[in-house]
Amino acid sequence: xxxxxxxxxxxxxxxxxxxxxxxxxxxxxxxxxxxxxxxxxxxxxxxxxxxxxxxxxxxxxxxxxxxxxxxxxxxxxxxxxxxxxxxxxxxxxxxxxxxxxxxxxxxxxxxxxxxxxxxxxxxxxxxxxxxxxxxxxxxxxxxxxxxxxxxxxxxxxxxxxxxxxxxxxxxxxxxxxxxxxxxxxxxxxxxxxxxxxxxxxxxxxxxxxxxxxxxxxxxxxxxxxxxxxxxxxxxxxxxxxxxxxxxxxxxxxxxxxxxxxxxxxxxxxxxxxx
Amino acid sequence: xxxxxxxxxxxxxxxxxxxxxxxxxxxxxxxxxxxxxxxxxxxxxxxxxxxxxxxxxxxxxxxxxxxxxxxxxxxxxxxxxxxxxxxxxxxxxxxxxxxxxxxxxxxxxxxxxxxxxxxxxxxxxxxxxxxxxxxxxxxxxxxxxxxxxxxxxxxxxxxxxxxxxxxxxxxxxxxxxxxxxxxxxxxxxxxxxxxxxxxxxxxxxxxxxxxxxxxxxxxxxxxxxxxxxxxxxxxxxxxxxxxxxxxxxxxxxxxxxxxxxxxxxxxxxxxxxxxxxxxxxxxxxxxxxxxxxxxxxxxxxxxxxxxxxxxxxxxxxxxxxxxxxxxxxxxxxxxxxxxxxxxxxxxxxxxxxxxxx
Numbered sequence: 081x082x083x084x085x086x087x088x089x090x091x092x093x094x095x096x097x098x099x100x101x102x103x104x105x106x107x108x109x110x111x112x113x114x115x116x117x118x119x120x121x122x123x124x125x126x127x128x129x130x131x132x133x134x135x136x137x138x139x140x141x142x143x144x145x146x147x148x149x150x151x152x153x154x155x156x157x158x159x160x161x162x163x164x165x166x167x168x169x170x171x172x173x174x175x176x177x178x179x180x181x182x183x184x185x186x187x188x189x190x191x192x193x194x195x196x197x198x199x200x201x202x203x204x205x206x207x208x209x210x211x212x213x214x215x216x217x218x219x220x221x222x223x224x225x226x227x228x229x230x231x232x233x234x235x236x237x238x239x240x241x242x243x244x245x246x247x248x249x250x251x252x253x254x255x256x257x258x259x260x261x262x263x264x265x266x267x268x269x270x271x272x273x274x275x276x277x278x279x280x281x282x283x284x285x286x287x288x289x290x291x292x293x294x295x296x297x298x299x300x301x302x303x304x305x306x307x308x309x310x311x312x313x314x315x316x317x318x319x320x321x322x323x324x325x326x327x328x329x330x331x332x333x334x335x336x337x338x339x340x341x342x343x344x345x346x347x348x349x350x351x352x353x354x
Numbered sequence: 355x356x357x358x359x360x361x362x363x364x365x366x367x368x369x370x371x372x373x374x375x376x377x378x379x380x381x382x383x384x385x386x387x388x389x390x391x392x393x394x395x396x397x398x399x400x401x402x403x404x405x406x407x408x409x410x411x412x413x414x415x416x417x418x419x420x421x422x423x424x425x426x427x428x429x430x431x432x433x434x435x436x437x438x439x440x441x442x443x444x445x446x447x448x449x450x451x452x453x454x455x456x457x458x459x460x461x462x463x464x465x466x467x468x469x470x471x472x473x474x475x476x477x478x479x480x481x482x483x484x485x486x487x488x489x490x491x492x493x494x495x496x497x498x499x500x501x502x503x504x505x506x507x508x509x510x511x512x513x514x515x516x517x518x519x520x521x522x523x524x525x526x527x528x529x530x531x532x533x534x535x536x537x538x539x540x541x542x543x544x545x546x547x548x549x550x551x552x553x554x555x556x557x558x559x560x561x562x563x564x565x566x567x568x569x570x571x572x573x574x575x576x577x578x579x580x581x582x583x584x585x586x587x588x589x590x591x592x593x594x595x596x597x598x599x600x601x602x603x604x605x606x607x608x609x610x611x612x613x614x615x616x617x618x619x620x621x622x623x624x625x626x627x628x629x630x631x632x633x634x635x636x637x638x639x640x641x642x643x644x645x646x647x648x649x650x651x652x653x654x655x656x657x658x659x660x661x662x663x664x665x666x667x668x669x670x671x672x673x674x675x676x677x678x679x680x681x682x683x684x685x686x687x688x689x690x691x692x693x694x695x696x697x698x699x700x701x702x703x704x705x706x707x708x709x710x711x
Contacts, residue, residue: 250441253408256428257435258455258506268454272445 108332111325125326134310134327141306142334144221145289148228149236152285153278155229156236160277163237164244182234187294190227194298197223219301227295232288236281243277244270276345283342287335307331359384359542360405360510365414367400374400375411376566382510382544383559387536389545391553392563393589398546399438399514401563405544406435406512418509429458433510434503438518440495442487448474448498449483455506473501476535493524500535510542517552529555550590554578562586583696587629594635594671598628598695606695609666611645613688617695627696632673634692637663643685649678 115122128134163174181189196202197218204214217223247270255265293308300306305313307327314324360382367375375397382388390398403409404416407428415424423431434455442451449470456466474480477497487495496516503511513532517525533556536543547553553560554574562569562577562585570582581587584595598608603618608628620626640646647665654660659677663670665686678684 248439248441250437250439251443253406253428254435254437254441254443254502255454256408257406258502259429259458260454261429262427264458269443273443 108325108328111322112329114322116320116322125322128323129326129330133305134307137305137310138307138330140221140304141290141308144225144228144306145286148225148232148289149282149286151225151229152233152236152281156233156240156281157278160237160240160244163241164247178234178237181230186231189231190295190298193223193227193230194218197226197299218299219303221300221304223299224296224304224306227299228285228289228292231295232285235284235288239280239284240274240277243274247273279342279345283338287338290334291331357384358382359386359419360544361417362401362404363415363417365401365404365411365416367397367404367409367411374566375404378414378566378568380561380568380571382542385540385542387533387543387545387556387558389547389553389557389560390563391547391550391560391589392569393548395565396563397566398548398563402435402512402514402544402546405510406433407431432508433512434506434508435512435514436496436499436503436516438514438516440487440492440499442495442498442502444487446486447483448479448485448487448490451487451498452502452505454502459506469505473505476504476538477501477531492519493528496520496528500532504535504539508541510544511539513543513545515547516545517549518547525552532556554590562589564589579694581629581694581696583699584627584629585699587627587694587696592632592671592673594630594632594668596628596630596668598626600624600626600695604690606693609645609668611666613644613693614690615693615695616690617693620695620697625698627698629694629696630688630692632660632671633658634688635663635670635672635674636687636689637661637672637674637676637678638685638687640683640685643687646683646685649680649682649684652678652680 112125113121113123115124159178163171166174197215198204199214199216199218201218207214217226251273252265252270255269256262260268291308293306293312296304296306296309307330311324311327311331314320314327358381362378362380365375365378366373374395378397378401380401390401392398400409404411407423407426407430411424415422417423418432428435443454446454452470452473453466456469461469470483471480474482477500479494479497479501482490482494482498487498490498496519499516516532517528520528529552532543532545545553545556554577557574559571560574560577561571564585570577570586572580577586577590581590581593587593588595596608598606600606600617600620600622601612602622603620604615606613606615606617606626606628637643645665647663647670649661650664650669651662652659655673658673658675661672661674661678663672663684663686670686
């Protein structure tokens with residue numbers, strides 16, 4: 081078999097995956113269930129996770145990720161629809177425009193927004209110059225939501241766009257032909273058929289939003305703690321890898337649930353094809 | 355004759371500067387089975403899409419029952435379409451697909467259930483209500499697409515090459531089914547195909563199109579027996595198309611030999627196109643033929659043999675049930691009644707172009 085002979089080509093990646101994915105995962109599980117003092121098996125780490133402070137951070141993370149995802153859907157869907165209906169020549173320019181920020185470093189972009197949104201930053205200077213009230217958004221949850229939407233929006237647009245361009249236009253025509261208005265056609269045919277793309281986009285925006293700590297750090301002024309920040313603190317400041325791992329496992333649970341939901345609806349894998 | 359139901363007046367349409375339809379005029383009568391026939395790119399599908407409301411003509415008007423519907427969206431038109439690749443809603447069951455139009459119109463549930471049952475019976479698909487399109491064969495999907503369209507009781511059913519994706523046997527069965535359906539429903543069918551046999555089998559009227567122009571409108575018999583130009587003759591069935599010269603009324607010269615014919619009114623010494631169907635070429639003893647030649651190839655086709663006879667520099671296509679031998683000297687005879695004389699095309703758009711299959 082040809083495929084068997086070519087299997088060894090996958091070996092380098094196998095080593096990579098073992099070293100940087102499998103082993104770290106095993107270590108997280110190991111640390112989560114062992115005591116920092118004795119090194120023996122314990123469930124005590126989870127007691128430190130299920131505290132008011134951590135649960136509050138987790139709740140806030142879920143809330144902000146949910147809001148960001150929702151905003152991304154509302155922004156991305158119409159754009160993806162317009163884009164899918166365009167001629168190829170116009171399309172490439174628009175795609176270029178919205179992908180452009182993705183080529184710049186993620187940290188750099190977020191730093192840039194920190195500067196722009198500051199109390200005496202560029203935006204407020206401009207607003208002041210034209211006698212408008214200043215934008216007091218920096219260091220609030222809204223700044224974090226803004227940062228999430230700004231950074232993850234392309235990941236919502238692309239999967240929806242991918243599904244929409246593959247949609248058989250005659251299926252949409254058929255709905256119109258059978259008497260449906262354009263509004264009815266959208267809700268009964270186009271939207272349900274594009275759901276795999278939407279769900280794919282939701283996971284691709286929701287999971288990174290849920291786990292981020294850079295955006296909340298930079299745009300939240302270090303005062304708003306998300307679950308990502310809590311985990312970072314445990315590892316870096318408190319040096320408690322065991323509790324940090326336990327928190328990571330809780331977060332991992334949400335990631336796995338999202339992936340399961342996505343797999344259930346996007347059976348063909350169409351939506352994930354970037 | 356029955357009255358005009360649809361009237362297309364001076365319809366023009368072009369895409370990116372390429373003219374697809376040029377000043378097309380066509381009317382469709384009530385209860386007619388009309389087929390738009392032509393090679394790909396001839397404008398037949400565009401014509402159907404303009405009828406369905408999916409495309410707007412650049413110029414011209416579409417009248418339905420005397421009302422101008424040119425700008426009316428598809429959902430406001432009293433016609434329904436059966437799409438080429440079925441275009442069933444993949445996320446809905448067969449019953450949901452069929453009831454889509456009725457639910458939009460807020461029909462009562464009892465009425466909808468009756469209609470689903472009736473439509474599925476009509477297309478021989480009883481018991482398939484809860485299946486999903488992905489679990490159906492191409493032929494079954496086609497039947498559901500037809501059922502989905504006819505439950506809305508359209509005045510006109512538009513069919514865009516609906517049998518194109520089916521295999522030969524199924525296609526022939528479906529041709530009879532469609533004819534039966536049309537008779538049972540008593541509505542107008544506008545059918546698009548590139549398959550001349552399909553067109554000849556089912557239609558009341560055939561519209562032969564090429565490069566955005568109508569070449570000929572007529573009954574299947576007219577189109578086959580009296581093609582108006584070389585394109586139609588070439589497209590409908592096999593034929594021998596020869597350059598000829600009309601010497602005078604009822605006498606034409608082909609390949610340097612004079613043939614008696616029945617056509618008049620072409621003038622004298624006028625260049626013409628001559629069409630002779632392969633089944634009208636009779637092979638006789640060499641001395642009894644109008645001209646003689648040699649059999650160069652024989653292919654068995656089931657009903658008949660397809661033979662080529664080289665005579666006077668032309669390879670004659672001959673269909674005959676009587677087998678000859680390759681290399682045999684034969685005479686060629688054509689009954690005057692079977693010689694079709696046509697004027698040479700005046701413009702390039704009437705010219706016969708090779709047909710891609």
